[in-house]
Amino acid sequence: MYLAIITLPLLGSIVSGFFGRKVGVSGAQLITCTSVIVTTLLAIVAFFEVGLNNIPVSINLFRWIDSESLNVLWGFHFDSLTVSMLIPVLIVSSLVHIYSIGYMSHDPHNQRFFSYLSLFTFMMIILVTANNFLLMFVGWEGVGICSYLLVSFWFTRIAANQSSMSAFLTNRVGDCFLTIGMFAILWSFGNIDYSTVFSLAPFVNENIVTIIGICLLIGAMAKSSQVGLHVWLPMAMEGPTPVSALIHAATMVTAGVYLLMRTSPLIEYSSTVLILCLWLGAITTVFSSLIGLFQQDIKKVIAYSTMSQLGMMVIAVGLSSYNIALFHLVNHAFYKGLLFLGAGAVIHAVADNQDFRKYGGLRPFLPLTYSVMLIASLSLVAFPFMTGFYSKDLILESAYGQFYFSGTVVYCIATIGAIFTTLYSVKVLYLTFLTNPNGPVVNYKHAHEGDIFMSLPLIILAIFSIFFGYITKDIFIGLGSGFFADNSLFIHPTHEIMLDTEFAVPTFFKLLPLFFTVSMSVLAIVLSEFLPKILLSFKFSRLGYIIFGFFNQRFLIELFYNKYITGLVLKLGGQTTKVLDKGSIELLGPFGLEKGLITLSRNIANLDTGVITSYALYILIGFIFYILIPYLSLADNSLLLLLLLALFSVINIYSNRKSKDITILEANIFSYYFSLTLKILNHNKLTRIGFILFTVSLSKIIFNIGSESFFNYNNLIAALLTPLSLKYAFYFACLGLILKIILNNFSITKNEKRAFFFVIFISLLKVFASGGFSSGFDHFLFTLNLPLNIGWLANPFIVYFSWIGLSIYIHDVVLYFRQNNALFMDAGIGNSSAGNGASSPSNQVPGSPSPNQVIGSPSNQDTRRPSLPSGYIFCIYDVSVNQKMDELLFRLSSYNRYNDLRFKKSNFFTHIVGRDLTPFSDREKTYIVRCGNNTLGEGRVYIEDGPNGRGLMYWNRRKNVALEVTKNDIDEVYYWIDFARRQR
Template sequence: MVGAQLVALLIPLFPLLGFLIVALNVKKVSHGFASTVACGSVLISFILSVFAFVQLLGGTPSIEVTLFRWISAGGFSATMSFLIDPLSSLMLLIITGVGFLIHVYSVGYMHGDEGYNRFFSYLNLFVFFMLLLVMGANYLVMFIGWEGVGLCSYLLIGFWFKNQAYNDAANKAFIMNRIGDLGMLLGIILIIVNFGSIQYTEVFPKASSVDAGTVTLITMLLFVGAMGKSAQIPLYTWLPDAMAGPTPVSALIHAATMVTAGVYMVARNNVLYAMSSATLEMIVIIGLATALFAATIALTQNDIKKVLAYSTVSQLGLMFLALGLGAFTSGIFHMATHAFFKALLFLGAGSVIHAMHHEQDIRKMGGLKKYLPVTYATFLIGVLAISGIPPFAGFFSKDEILASAFAHSKVVWAVAVIASLLTSFYMFRLLFLTFFGNTRASHDTIHHIHESPKSITTPLIVLAGLSVVGGFMGVPEALGGSHWLSNFLAPVFEPSKGLIEAHHLSHSTEYMLMAVIVLLTLGFIGFAYSRYVSKAHVPAAEGQISSGLQRTLYNKYYVDEIYDAIVVKPLYWISSVFDKVVETLGIDGLVNASGKAVVEGSKTARKLQTGSIGFYIFMMVIGIVLVLSAVFMK
C-alpha cells in the first residue's frame, strides 16, 4: 500500500517537474531536450497511472494519501490530499495517455515555432493541473486544479500572442470561465457551511442529513461551474473561439483535459446530484438544448476546427444529458470514447492544416485523400466513431445515452436522436469536402502537399485503434457483453443508485432502437454523400449565403452579437461613466485638489522666507509678545 501511495504522489509530480525544468531554462535548452523532458514526464505519469489502475483491478478499493494539513481554523480543517478510486483512475489514464500522444504529435506540429520550448512547458503545466483536479480528495484541491486548467487554457489559446484576435479569444475563455467558477466557489462555500468539511469521504455520507433545498442549491451552483468549464448554454461561446491556439492545444482542451472537468465534477458528486431531482432535470434540459443547438450551428461552419469545436459542445451536451438522467456510467463512458475519437479528429485536422500550409477553410480543400492517405484513413475512423457506426467506440457509448433517454422520455429521446443524426451529417460533410472530389486548393499549395511526418501520423494511428476498440469496455448485456466499465465504476456510483428511479428496457426494445438509429444514421450519411460527392456541392463563399436560416446558422444564431449588445457594450458604457464621473471627477478631482491646496499653501508660506535678518527678529519679537500676552491673560 505504501508503494501505491508513492505512485499517487509521483503521478502529478512528473509533469510539474517537466514544466519547471523547461520553463526555467526555456531559452537555454535545445528544442530536442525540451520536448524529450515534456513527453517523457507525461509518459512516466501514464505508466504510473497504469500501475495504480492495476492495483484497483487487483482488489484495492482506493488509494488515499495526505501530504500535509493545509488549513486549520476552529473546527474546520483542509488537507492537501489525493484520492485514486475507479473514477479518478479512469480519468488519469485518459489525461496521461491521450495527453502523451498529443505531446508526441506536438513535436512535429510545432517544429520551427519560435515559442517551441514555452509551448511544451505550458502543455506540461496543463496536464499537471488536470491531474490535480481529478486526484484531489477534497473540493479545495479540485478547485486548485480547476483554476489551474483555466489559467493554462488562457496561456495556450493566446499562445501566438502577437495576433490580437488570439489574445481576444484567450480573454474570452478566461472571463467566461470566471463566471462559471464564481458559481462553483459559492457551492463549495455552502458545502463548508452545511457539512463542516470539504473531504469527499466526509461530505457524501452526510448528504442525507442536509436539507433537500440546500442540496439543490449546492448542486445548481456547482453545475454553473460545470457549464463554464464544459461549455454548456449559456457559457459555451468561448470554446469555438478557443481554436485560436495551436491545434494540439485544441485536442488537449477538447479531448483530455479542460472540457471533461465539468463532466467529471458532476459525476464525482453523484450522491449530491441524485438527491436533487430539480437539478437533474435542469441538467437534462441544458444538456439536451446544448447538444441540438451546437449541432445545428456545425451544419454550416466551414473552418475545419470550428466544425469540430461545435461537435465537442454538442457531444458534451449528450454527456450531461446522461448525467441528468442519472446514467452516470453512460456519461463517463461517452466521455472516455469521445476522448479517443475527438483527439483523433483534431489531430487529423491539424495534419490537414499542416499539409495545407495553415489553410483551415474546407471550401479550399477537396481531394486530399490521395495526398494524405494515413490522415484520411484515421480521420475516417474518427468520423465513423463520432457518428455512432458499429462497432466503433462512439456507437456503444452514444447508444447507452439514447437508451436511457428513451426510458426517461420519448420526447427527450427524439431530440437526442436528432442531435445525433445531425452529427453524422455534418461530420461526413466535413470528411467529403476535405478529402473527396476535386482539389480546390491553389496550384502552389497542391504542389507542396505531402503526408505529415511520423511524429504526427503515429499518434493518429494509435488513437484510431482506440476509436475502434475503445467501445468494447462498455458492451451492454443486450449485445452479449457484461459492461465491464459499469462494474468497474460501481463502487463510485453505487451509493446514488437507490436515490434515482431506475428505468430498464427489454433487450428487444434495445435492439429495435439500435437498428432504427443506425439505419437513420446511414440515411443521413447517404444524403451527405449525395450532396457533397455526387453533386459536388461546395458551400457558398463569404457574403453569398442567400437563405435566411442558413445565414442564421452560419452566424451561430448571432449569440455573440446578442451578448455583445446586452452584456459587453452596457458594461463598457458603465465603465466609461464610472471613469469620467467617479474616477476622473471624483477620485482624481479630490486627489488633484489636495495637491493644488498644498502647492498654493506652499507658495503663500514661502513668502515668509525673505532672507532678511531684521524681518526674522521682528517676527520673533511679535511672537514672544503674543505668547506672553496669552500667558498673562490667563
C-alpha cells in the first residue's frame, strides 16, 4: 500500500506523457485522475493506520550510495508528520486533476498538462516521505522543475516564460544554501539520515547547529516565498489556474515550512534560528498583506494572501509550536485551493480577464462560485467556526502566550497583517460579485458556471473549508492527544507554551484579532457602498497616489533587484564566460592547440629547405646533443649554459655578423639563465618558475626553426627574452609572485617581495608604454641603454628590462654565495660522501629527506646557527621507527585542547607555550629535524633549562649545532607548526 502511494502518480505521469497519443485526451485524463484518486484513498488509510494508531512505517528499497564514509538508502518513512502532509497534498491534487478536465478542455496539450500535474504530485510525495536529506532533496528539486514546466505551460506567452525562469532562478538561491546545509550536516554528523542526525543533535555544538539551521531556513525562504526571496510567487500566476491552486495551496509553497517542521529536532537546539523564523514570519505577514491590498489581479491578490499565511506558519515554527504550524498548513491548503479554483471559475466565465476591477455584479451569474469564494474568504480571515479560525488565531495567541517582548511585538505585527488580510478579502469579494457591473457586455453575455468537473471540486473543498478545522482540532493541537507521540515533531521542554496559550492569555487579546476582522470588514463595505467619495478623494490625492504607487510596485524590491543585483550578476557571469569559459576554450582550441599544431607542422615542413647549409646546421645541433646528453645530467650546473653557448655559436655563424664575440646583451641572457639554473639545482620550489620561463623561450625558438625568422638574430633574442617581452612580462611576473607565495607556505622575504613588486611595476610600465606613448619616452629609455652599445636592437625597452632581471638575480646569487660559503654544497651535485655520520637507509623515515642532504647548514667546525627561512614547517622525525608519522597540528585560538605555538619573525625557533615536553625527556632518543626543504641533520630533541629558560632543545652532535625553543622569546607573528609524533 505504501509503495502504491509513491508509485501510482508516477505511473500516471509516464502513461500520459509518453503514451498520450496512444491513449488520447480522455484516456490521459482518466488514467492520471484515477491514479491520484486511488493514491488519495490509500493516504487516508495510511493516516488512520500510522497517525491515529501511532504505527510508523519504514520502507528501504535499495542502497543508493554505499561507500566507506557515506551510506544513503533509497528509503521512505511514514510517521504522523508524513501522513498529515499527504492528506492535503493528495486531496487538493486529486481535486485539481478533476477540475482541470473542465478548465483545460479546449487546450490542445491536455496529455502534457496532466503528465506534469501527476509528476508534480509524485515529486511532492517523494519530498514528504523521504527518510534522509538527500532523497528529500530529490523531491525538493523535482517540485522546482515541475513548477517551471507548469508555469511555462503556455510557452508561447513571453510573460509565462519570464515568470517560469524567475521562479526557477529564485529557488536556485535557496537550493544553494540548502545544499550547503546538507554538506554541513554530513560534515558534522557523518550521515544525512534523519534518525541519525536528530538523535545526535543534542550533542553537537550550538554554533554548528545554528549555521546548519540558517542554511535550511534560507532554503525554506525561497521555496515558501518569504520576504527577500518572494519575487517569484506573484509572477507564477502566469500559469493555468489549476497550476496556481496546486503550487500555492498544497504543494510547492508548503515544502519550506515542512522542511522546518521536519528538522524540528535539530533547530530546537538553536535559539538564533528560532528567533530568525519568528521575525521573518512576522515581516512576511505584514509585508505581503500590504502589497496584496493594492493589487488588481485576482490571482495575485490570492497569491499574496498565500505568502501572508505562510508567514503565519513560520511564526508558529519560531514559537516552537510545530503542531499549530502543521494544523494551519493543512487548513490553509483547503481554503486556499478553494479560493484559487473559485478565481479560476470566475476567469473562465469572463473570457480570461483577471483584473477584478472590470468584474462587478457577477453574483447572479455565478451563484455557486460566489458561495464557495465567500466560504473560502471567511475561512481566510479566521471568521468564527470556519476552518481557518481554529489555527490562525491560535498562532496569534501563541505569540502573545510566549510572554517575551519579541512575542508581544510579533503578536501586534501579525494582527496588523490579519487586518490587511481582511481588507483585501472584502475588496475582492465586493468588486467581483457585489458592486455594479464594471466590465464589458461580453463578460456578462457569456458568463456561466463551469461544468460538473469544475463544480464538484469547489463543493468538496467548501465542505473542508467549513468543517475540517473543527473535526481535526483535537487531533493536531489537543492537549494530550498523543498524535505526535512518535516524535516526528519535537518541542524542547523549555519551549513548550501550549498551556500558556490555552489558559494564561487574557480573553481580550484572544478576541482582539476577531474584533479587528469584523470591524474592518464592516468598515470596508460601508466605505465602498455608502461613502465612495472618501475613498475616491484619497485615491486621487497626491498622498494617495504616492502610497498607491509604492505599494502597487511591491515596495520597489523588484526594481532594486533588477538594478543592483541581477545586472551585476549577469555582467559578472558574462565576463566569466568570456574570459574563462569561452576564452579558455578558444585559447586551447582554435587559437591555441590547433594553431600551434598547424604552425609546428608548417615549420617542420619548412625544415626541408634544400639548402646544404641548413642541413649542416641540423647535423651540428644533433651532434652537440648526441655528445652532451649521455655525459651530462640535468643536475650539472653547466648543462644549460653549454647548450646556450652552443646555440649562440651556431646563430653567430648564420647571422653573418662581422664580430664573433658575445655581446653585452648575450652576457645578460647568460647571467639571467645561469642564476635561474643555480636556483633550480638548489631544489628551491620558487626557482622552478625560472625553468618554466626558460622552457617558454626554448619552445618559441623551436617553433621558429625552419622559418625565416629563425635566422634573424633580433627575432631570436626576442624569443629568448619571451618571459620579459612585451606580451608576457606582466603575466609571468604576477605568476611568479603567486607561485612564490604558495610554494613557500605563504611566506616571502623582504628582498624577494621588493624584487617581484619591482618586476610587476616595470612590467606595467612596459605594457603602458607599448600602448602608443610618444617617441620621446622611447628616446629617454634608449638614452638609458647607451652604455650597452646595442642601438641596433629594435626595442630598447626589452634590454632595459633584461638588465633589471639581471640585477635581481645577481643579487640572489650573491646572497646564495654569502649564505653557503661555496658555489656547490653537498646537495647531490658532484661527489657526495655518505660517510659523514648519516644514518643508514633502514633508519630513514619515509617521506623525509635523507640526512646527508644538508643544504644551508654550517660545516662540521662551524658553530653558527643555520639560517632558516621564516615561516617554514619545523618537523621532528623519530628515526628509530621506520614508518610514516602522523602530524599533530597546533594552532592559536582554535581548540582549547591544543596548546599555542609561536614562531618568531627571524630565522630561529623561539617559543613554545604550555607544550607538554615529556615525550622529549629521553636524552638518548635520536630524531631527524627538518625545516622546510632543509634537513638540519640527525640529533636529539629534549627539554633543558637553557640560558633563556626551560624549553625545547635540539642538539646535532655531528654539526655541533644547538637550537633552543624557550618560553621567553615571544613575538606577535604567528605561523603554523606541525610536530610529527611517534607511532609505535
